[in-house]
Structures are given as structure tokens and as C-alpha cells.
Amino acid sequence: MSILVDKHTRVLTQGLTGTTGLFHTRQAIEYGTHMVAGVTPGKGGSSELGVPIYDTVAQAVAETGANASVIYVPPPFAADAILEAAGAGLPLVVAITEGIPVVDMLRVRRALAGSGTRLIGPNCPGVITPGSCKIGIMPGYIHRPGRVGVLSRSGTLTYEAVWQLTTLGIGQSTCVGIGGDPINGTNFVDVLSAFQADPGTDAVVMIGEIGGTAEEEAAAYIREQMTKPVVAFIAGRTAPPGKRMGHAGAIISGGQGTAAEKIAALSEAGVTLADTPSGIGAAMAGVLERHGMMARSRG
Amino acid sequence: MKIHEYQAKQLFRDAGLPVPPGEVVTDAAAAGAAFTRLAAPVAVVKAQIHAGGRGKGGGVKLVRSAEEAVSAAAGMLGRPLITHQTGPEGQTVRCVLVEAGSEIAHEYYVGLTIDRRRGAPVLMVSTEGGMDIEEVAASRPERILREAVDPEAGLRPWQARRLAYALELPASAIRPATVLFTKLVRLFLDKDAALAEVNPLVLTRDGTLIALDGKVVFDDNALFRHPELVALRDLHEEDPRETEAAAAGLAYIALEGNIGCLVNGAGLAMGTMDTIQLAGGRPANFLDVGGGATAAQVERAFRIILKDPSVKAILVNIFGGIMKCDVIAEGILAAARQIGLSVPLVVRLEGTNVERGRALIAESGIDVIAASDLADAAAKAVAAAGAAR
Numbered sequence: 001m002s003i004l005v006d007k008h009t010r011v012l013t014q015g016l017t018g019t020t021g022l023f024h025t026r027q028a029i030e031y032g033t034h035m036v037a038g039v040t041p042g043k044g045g046s047s048e049l050g051v052p053i054y055d056t057v058a059q060a061v062a063e064t065g066a067n068a069s070v071i072y073v074p075p076p077f078a079a080d081a082i083l084e085a086a087g088a089g090l091p092l093v094v095a096i097t098e099g100i101p102v103v104d105m106l107r108v109r110r111a112l113a114g115s116g117t118r119l120i121g122p123n124c125p126g127v128i129t130p131g132s133c134k135i136g137i138m139p140g141y142i143h144r145p146g147r148v149g150v151l152s153r154s155g156t157l158t159y160e161a162v163w164q165l166t167t168l169g170i171g172q173s174t175c176v177g178i179g180g181d182p183i184n185g186t187n188f189v190d191v192l193s194a195f196q197a198d199p200g201t202d203a204v205v206m207i208g209e210i211g212g213t214a215e216e217e218a219a220a221y222i223r224e225q226m227t228k229p230v231v232a233f234i235a236g237r238t239a240p241p242g243k244r245m246g247h248a249g250a251i252i253s254g255g256q257g258t259a260a261e262k263i264a265a266l267s268e269a270g271v272t273l274a275d276t277p278s279g280i281g282a283a284m285a286g287v288l289e290r291h292g293m294m295a296r297s298r299g
Numbered sequence: 300m301k302i303h304e305y306q307a308k309q310l311f312r313d314a315g316l317p318v319p320p321g322e323v324v325t326d327a328a329a330a331g332a333a334f335t336r337l338a339a340p341v342a343v344v345k346a347q348i349h350a351g352g353r354g355k356g357g358g359v360k361l362v363r364s365a366e367e368a369v370s371a372a373a374g375m376l377g378r379p380l381i382t383h384q385t386g387p388e389g390q391t392v393r394c395v396l397v398e399a400g401s402e403i404a405h406e407y408y409v410g411l412t413i414d415r416r417r418g419a420p421v422l423m424v425s426t427e428g429g430m431d432i433e434e435v436a437a438s439r440p441e442r443i444l445r446e447a448v449d450p451e452a453g454l455r456p457w458q459a460r461r462l463a464y465a466l467e468l469p470a471s472a473i474r475p476a477t478v479l480f481t482k483l484v485r486l487f488l489d490k491d492a493a494l495a496e497v498n499p500l501v502l503t504r505d506g507t508l509i510a511l512d513g514k515v516v517f518d519d520n521a522l523f524r525h526p527e528l529v530a531l532r533d534l535h536e537e538d539p540r541e542t543e544a545a546a547a548g549l550a551y552i553a554l555e556g557n558i559g560c561l562v563n564g565a566g567l568a569m570g571t572m573d574t575i576q577l578a579g580g581r582p583a584n585f586l587d588v589g590g591g592a593t594a595a596q597v598e599r600a601f602r603i604i605l606k607d608p609s610v611k612a613i614l615v616n617i618f619g620g621i622m623k624c625d626v627i628a629e630g631i632l633a634a635a636r637q638i639g640l641s642v643p644l645v646v647r648l649e650g651t652n653v654e655r656g657r658a659l660i661a662e663s664g665i666d667v668i669a670a671s672d673l674a675d676a677a678a679k680a681v682a683a684a685g686a687a688r
Contacts (some may be wrong), residue, residue, distance in 0.1 A: 076523060101521035102413055103491050106450035109418045137590065139620040139651055154566020155590065156618045160673075163618070163649065180565060182415045209566055212415040235569035238554075238576045239585070246550040246565025246587040248520060249415070254433045259573075276577055277570035278674040 001200020002129035002174040003149070003191070004092060004120070005068065009133045012037035012066040014057065014073050014081045016048055021072035024096075024137050025049060028070075031140040033133050036064040057088040068092040070126065070135045078122060079104035082185075086117040094135050095122035095185070102248070105183040112185065119185025123248065124177035125155040136177065138162075146171015147297050148284060149195040151188060152207035153180050153214070153247070157235060157277055161205055164281025169298045170288065173201040180247030182211070188218035196226050202293045203229045205284055206271070210236035211250045211257040219265035229291055231284045232266050233274040234259045300517045302531045303347045305396045307513035314486040316479055316497075317509045321398030323347065330372035331365035333397040341400035344371040348390040349536040351514075352382035358392065361400065368397055393535060401509055406499035407466055408432050409480065411448075411487045420448040422484060424462045428499035454484040468502065475508045490528060491521030540603050547599045549588055556581025558680050559604035559613040559642075561597070563588050563622050571616045574673050580681035583610045590621050597630025602638055612684035614676055615646045624648040624656030635665045643668060643683035647676035 011028070015021040016038030026049055029035050035051050037060035044055030054060035057069065069090050073081040078097040085093040100122050112119055120127055126136010130143035142159055144166045152158040158177055165172060176191050178184055188206060195201045208215040215234060222230055237259040239245050241252040252258050263273055274283040288294040305323040312318050322333040334342050346358030353359055358380045360371040372395050379389030406428030414421040425443045427435045435442055444465045446458040459477035468476055479500070487495045494516040501511045522529050534542055544551030550565065554572075558580050562568035565587045572582040584607065588600050604610060617627045627648065634640070647670040648656045660667050668683060670676030 075520065099520045101491050101524075102493065102518045103450060103488060103521065106413070106418060106420070110450060137621055142620075142650070152566070154564060156562075156564025156620065157566030157570055159618050159620050159650065160567060160570070182413060183418055207566065209569060214415075217416070233570070235566045235573060238572040238582060239569055240552075240554065243552050243585075244519075245552065245569055245585055250565060250569070254436070276574040276674055276677075277567065278574065278672050 001198055002132065003194040003198050003201070004127050004174060004176065005129050005133040005135060007132040009068050009135070010034045010036045010064065010066045011068045011070060011133070011135055012039060012057065012060045012064065014039045014069055014071045014085065016040060016051065016053065016072070017043055018072060022048060024072065025051065027140065028134050031134040033135065036066050057084045057090070061088045061090065066090070068094070068135060071095040071097055073097060075099040075101070079108050082108050082119060083111055086112055086115055089116065091116055092118050092120070093185070094120045094124070094126050096124065096126060096136055098123040100181065102183055105181065109183060109185065120176065121179040121184060123181040124179030125158060127174065127176050129174045130172050138175070138177070142166055143175065144171040147173055147200060147202040147293070149173050149198070149201040149204040150175040151191040151195070151204065152177055153209050153249070154207055154235065157207050157233070160277050161207060161233070161280040165205070165284060168281050168285050170281070170284060171297065173198060180249050182249040188214050189221045192218060192221055192226060196228055201228065202297060203231070203284065203287060203291070205280060206230055206232040208232065208234045208262055209247070209250050210239050210245065210252050210259050213257065215262035216265045219269040219271070222266070222271060223269035229287045230271045231274060231280065231287055232271045233277060233280050234262045234266070300519055300522060300528070300532060301349045301536065302515055302517070303349065303533065304345065304513055305347055306531045307515040308510065310486060310490070310515060311510055311513055314482050316482055317475070317507070318513070319398045319401060319509055319511065321396050323394050323396050324372065325376070325394045327369045327373035327376060330395060330397050331369040334362065334365045334368035337397065337399045339399035342368060343398050343400055344368055344375070345396040345398065346375045346380050346392040347394045347396055348380055348385070348392060349533070350382050350384035350390055352384050353380065356380050356382035358382070372397070390536065401501055401511060402504040403501050404504045405502045407502070408435070408498050409483065409500045410494070410496040410498065411483060411492070412494050414447065417447050419450060420484070420487060422446045422448055422454060422458070422462065422480060424466055426466055428501070432498065448484055450488060453488060454481050469506055471506050472502060472508055479508060491518045491525060492516065493518045540606055544586070544603050547596055549586060549596060549600055549603070551603055552585040553607065554582050554584050556583045557609050557611040558684050559583045559607065559610040561586050561588060561600050561604060561613065561615045563590065563592065563617050567616065567618060571614065571673065571677070574677040575614065575680060578674070578677040578681045580677070580684055583607055592622055592626070592630070594626055594630035594633055597627055598634040598637065601631070601634035605638065605641065610642060612643045612645065612680045614680040615644065616673055616676060617648050617650070619648065619650030619652060619656070623652040624650060625652045625659055628656040628659040632659065632663050632665060640665070645670055645676050645680040645683060647671070647673060
């Protein structure tokens with residue numbers, strides 16, 4: 001079992017004919033993902049990597065039965081691409097693009113409210129259910145199928161955590177990058193509740209960072225509703241206030257969004273905190289041992 | 300991207316917001332001429348730097364004659380102004396704003412920012428104007444009123460009225476206030492701002508509203524569609540290393556420590572800094588080379604790190620996903636050959652093509668301290684920096 005994507009997911013790439021879209025679509029195909037279509041306005045009727053290209057998302061969905069989209073469209077056009085995917089009725093849209101203007105995302109979020117489309121990202125590595133479906137830019141080989149869910153605002157920090165889990169023999173149910181932007185489509189609570197409801201997930205690794213209050217909201221959810229154990233790491237304890245730490249959303253402003261506040265909130269909610277990224281895998285191994293879940297996590 | 304007060308006020312003026320008449324000048328004599336042209340009994344000479352806290356730092360002076368204007372400007376121009384936001388070395392004043400004084404009856408706060416949790420811009424007003432709004436938020440949160448703004452429609456008339464009446468303005472100022480709020484919201488959305496503040500908004504003794512100070516910060520991601528805003532950028536106000544890094548497609552932020560960091564990915568870069576501190580050291584910088592860096596970018600990153608004289612050791616932490624470890628290794632070797640590594644280098648590589656990357660470094664003969672994981676790398680970097688000192 002898994003959340004969001006599985007072996008039945010049929011994926012189309014918006015921006016497939018660009019360098020990034022082409023590279024990662026090839027990687028996804030090699031991983032075994034069902035890549036069914038590409039969309040690039042003006043290139044309909046051609047094909048790339050054996051995948052048919054359409055001018056519009058609506059055409060691609062009608063012809064191929066795609067039920068998820070991944071977006072590699074450049075920032076000036078990315079918000080429109082998200083809205084086009086939602087307009088075509090796709091239930092899942094994963095926006096990899098980094099650098100979308102905030103005002104564009106405010107409008108996207110408002111347009112998606114109440115729609116049947118779930119947006120993951122933007123500015124995220126994507127979503128992977130190991131062994132079944134890889135949507136995004138994460139290296140496939142570091143993953144291993146299993147029963148630990150992973151969710152994160154960061155890309156490489158997720159890879160770091162996943163690699164440690166895999167090295168310890170702990171597989172993953174689904175790994176979700178929610179993205180490093182201040183305004184995104186899906187937050188920690190959305191994914192935590194999906195993991196809580198997923199019979200294929202035993203425990204969750206959550207990776208947060210400075211800026212905003214998504215971790216505090218996650219802590220409240222975990223305290224009140226979550227029965228599965230959670231291990232967390234929060235990046236940016238040494239980050240100075242007022243500086244954007246790479247991610248557009250990673251900024252302490254007005255004394256708000258510090259790592260200390262987030263760590264305290266999660267700790268109070270019963271979450272096991274790792275002090276460093278190096279300790280995430282071991283922390284999860286300890287939690288699984290305590291809950292008697294290690295044997296089945298190793299699969 | 301930040302801009303100066305005088306630039307923010309020009310944007311306000313263009314958007315139809317009331318601002319005092321004023322001129323920006325770069326030499327003291329011109330400040331006197333500007334005073335004379337203003338034909339006001341009292342003027343204010345205001346140092347133009349991006350940092351806040353200028354008044355307390357001596358960067359705002361009341362003047363009553365052209366001579367006083369000249370002497371106030373002479374006391375600021377070309378000198379560092381130190382405020383709580385500049386750091387101990389201060390920021391050099393390169394221009395001053397000479398502005399007609401206002402007779403103040405009351406000061407208010409008006410500000411717009413993005414509320415991340417609500418996913419909407421939020422307009423905030425307070426009767427506690429002229430103060431640091433963060434202090435008001437902490438000590439008297441009930442004195443701040445908020446309205447979430449629809450990003451398509453802008454501020455609704457009823458929202459503007461609610462805030463204007465809540466400020467208990469005189470009846471004659473209600474309509475000007477609602478117009479001002481509405482135009483500020485329009486400016487915020489049209490120009491892709493991340494922050495727009497009028498602090499204070501002043502009610503004068505004759506009952507008119509005027510924006511006495513202005514601060515606007517723009518969303519860097521949206522600058523591609525605002526060439527008119529890019530033209531307002533003042534590179535003197537930015538850290539030259541951060542500017543150079545940005546031009547090379549790298550995210551760099553200078554910090555106070557002595558261990559230079561070169562990492563791929565923002566989250567991992569922060570995690571690396573945290574791990575260094577936990578190991579008893581202090582990071583000299585945040586540096587994210589990004590997901591698809593080239594060997595040339597890695598070399599550039601080394602050059603930027605080594606420009607900081609306090610760097611006593613460098614920690615490279617790479618988790619190769621899309622970015623391959625052998626590419627990083629080539630960048631390290633190129634940097635070592637071309638610029639020479641004057642400080643110990645600790646390298647931790649993991650992920651795609653890691654064996655090839657490690658082999659390249661091992662075969663090069665360059666003195667590199669290899670680390671097995673991040674905790675190990677941090678401990679070794681802290682030890683190396685301590686030994687170098």
C-alpha cells in the first residue's frame with residue numbers, strides 16, 4: 001500500500017520536451033513509471049522517448065487516460081500549467097518548478113480550493129512509491145519498498161534520510177516532497193493524515209525547516225489525531241533571522257518560524273527528534289524496535 | 300529585493316498614495332537647494348539605507364533652514380550609519396531624502412504581507428504607529444487589526460471601511476483612508492511585493508493623511524516580469540559575495556563562523572550548518588550549489604567561500620542525486636589546482652557515482668580529509684578548523 005501514487009498511476013509530463021522534462025521523464029520510464037503522455041503547446045502530434053506529445057492537457061487526458069501530471073514548465077508559465085492540469089480534471093498535480101512568483105501561487109491556491117485536484121509542490125522533488133511509481137527528480141535507486149512514510153520540505157535532505165533508511169534495511173511506503181516555497185498546494189497535515197489512514201504505513205519521517213508554521217500545525221495534528229509514531233528533523237537551528245536560506249519559504253521573519261519553536265512543538269506532541277540529518281535513520285530504527293515493527297519494516 | 304524609502308515613496312506617489320514632497324540628493328550642497336525649493340518651514344533630512352532603525356541611529360534630522368539642511372546632510376553622506384539592523388560596522392550613506400515636515404496629530408501603522416497559513420495577503424493596521432510592529436504584535440496583539448485579501452479581487456470596500464473605522468479616524472479621514480488601503484493593496488499585488496509598509500501613516504493637525512515612511516520588499520521570483528523594479532536595485536546595500544553567488548546561480552549567505560560549507564540543496568545545507576554547531580564549531584556560511592551544478596559552479600563556489608578570511612576549514616557535503624558525485628569531485632579538483640586550497644578540506648560524498656567521485660579525489664594526490672557521513676565530516680571539520688587556528 002501507499003499514498004497518492006501506485007502502480008496504476010498514469011502520468012503525463014507538462015514541459016516534457018524541455019531539457020529538464022526530458023531528462024526526468026526518461027528516468028521515470030527507466031524506473032517503471034507509466035509515462036503515458038507529454039504536453040507542450042505547439043508540439044502536439046510528435047513523440048519523445050516513445051511518449052506521445054499533445055498540445056493541451058485536456059487532449060492528453062482524453063487520449064491516454066492520464067490521472068496525474070508532473071510539471072517541469074519554467075516559472076513564468078508554471079502557474080498556468082497547474083491551472084490547466086486542474087482544469088482537465090486531473091486528481092494529482094506535482095509541480096517541480098522552482099521560482100514561481102508568490103502572487104501566482106496565491107491565485108492558484110484560491111482556484112484549486114474546493115476542486116478535486118491535489119497539488120504537490122511547487123519547488124519540490126516530487127512523490128515516489130518505491131518499486132511502483134516515481135514522479136519527480138529524486139534518484140530512484142536510493143529507495144526501497146516498505147512501510148515507513150517520508151514527507152519533507154527539502155529535496156536532498158529527503159534523499160539523505162531515505163538513503164539512511166534503505167541502508168538500515170528500512171523500506172518506504174511513499175515519500176512526498178511538499179516543497180520549499182511559502183505557498184504550496186499540500187501541507188504536512190494533509191500528508192500526515194494520508195499516512196495515518198494508509199494501512200501500508202507503520203511510521204513516518206517528517207523533515208521540516210525554518211519559516212512559517214507548517215511544523216507547528218503538524219505537531220497539533222500529531223498530538224490530537226495521529227497514532228502512528230513520527231520521527232522528525234528540523235533544519236535551520238543555526239540560520240540567522242531575516243535571511244532566506246535557499247528556499248523561498250525558509251526564512252525567520254518577525255521572530256516567527258524558528259527551529260527552536262518547531263522542535264519544541266513537535267517534542268511536546270510526542271515526536272522523536274533527530275539532532276542531525278545523520279541521525280534520522282537511526283532514530284527511526286529505534287522507534288520501530290520499540291514498537292516491535294522492525295521485522296516487518298525490513299520486509 | 301529591498302529598495303530605499305525614497306524609491307518606495309515614488310512608487311506610492313505613482314500609485315496615488317499621499318506622500319510628503321521631497322527630493323533625494325547625493326551631496327550636501329544639493330540638500331540646501333532642495334530645502335529652499337520645498338519652501339516649507341521645517342524639513343526632515345533622512346539617510347537612505349536599506350536597514351531600519353535609522354532615527355535612533357542619527358539618520359533622521361529635523362532642519363529649519365538651508366544651512367541646517369546642508370550641515371545635516373554633510374553629517375550623514377559618505378559616513379557609515381549604525382543601526383540595530385546594520386551590524387557594528389554600519390552601512391555607508393550614499394544619498395539622503397530632504398522632505399517637507401508634517402505637523403503630526405497621530406501616527407498609525409499600515410502594512411501588508413503574505414500570511415502563509417491562510418495563503419493570502421493580509422492587510423494589518425494599528426493605532427500604534429511609528430513603533431516596531433513586531434513589538435506591538437508581541438505586547439499588545441489586540442491592537443493590530445487584520446483583513447485577508449482576495450488575490451484576484453483585491454481589498455473589498457467593506458474591508459477597507461472596517462479597518463478605517465477601527466482606527467477611530469475623524470469622519471473626514473475615513474474616505475481617504477479606505478482609498479489609501481485599497482491603492483496600497485493594488486500596488487502590492489501589481490508589483491509582486493512581499494512586504495509593503497507605511498509606518499507611520501500620519502494624521503496631520505489639519506486632518507489629512509500622509510505616508511511619512513515607506514518600506515517595500517519585492518518577491519525575487521517575480522522580478523523577471525518587473526524590469527522597472529530591477530532598475531531600483533542598489534548593489535551597495537547587498538553583500539558582494541551574495542551578489543556574486545547569485546549571478547553564478549548559487550545561494551550564499553555569509554555567517555559569523557570559520558567553517559566554510561559547500562552543500563547541494565537548501566535543506567541539507569542548513570542541516571550541515573546545524574551539525575557543525577552540534578559538533579562544537581561554527582559555520583562561516585550557507586551555500587547551496589543547487590541540484591544541477593556544474594564543475595565550473597563548484598569551482599566558483601570555492602572562490603566565494605575562500606574570499607572570507609575567517610574561513611579556517613571547508614566542509615563539502617554532497618548527496619548526489621541528480622547532481623553526480625564525480626562532477627562535484629571534478630569541481631573540487633579544478634578549484635584546488637587553479638586557486639589552491641589554503642585551508643583543510645573535508646569531503647563527504649554520497650549517492651550517484653560516489654565511487655567514481657571518491658576515486659577521482661584519491662587519485663589526484665590533493666590533500667583531502669575524507670568523511671564517511673555528515674556527523675563524521677562535521678567532527679573532522681571542527682577539528683581541522685581548531686588546529687588551523
